[in-house]
Amino acid sequence: MKKVLLSCAVILVFAIAFGFVFMAPPAAGQAGDHPRLKAAIVNLENAIDYLQKAPSTFGGHKANAIDACQRAVNQLKLAMAYDAKMDKKRK
DSSP: OHHHHHHHHHHHHHHHHHHHHHOOOOOTTOTTTOHHHHHHHHHHHHHHHHHHHOSOOGGGTHHHHHHHHHHHHHHHHHHHHHHHHHHHHHO
C-alpha cells in the first residue's frame, strides 16, 4: 500500500512537471493570467493536503515531499507576482 501511494505521489509530481515542459504558450491576452500556473498551485496544494492527512510516512519521504510541494507553490506565486509587476511596467 505504501508503495502504491508513493508511486501515485511521484506520478503526480512528474505529471505536473511534464505538463509544464510540453504545454503550449498562452493565447494572446492570457499572458498575465497564467491559468496553468494557477491550476498547478491548486494541484500542489491538494497534494500537500493529501500527504499531510495520509497515515503513511511514504518510506520517510513524506516530510520532504510536503516541503518540496510547499516550496514549489511559493516559487510559482513569486513568479506570477514578478510577471504581474513586469506587466505593469510594460504598460
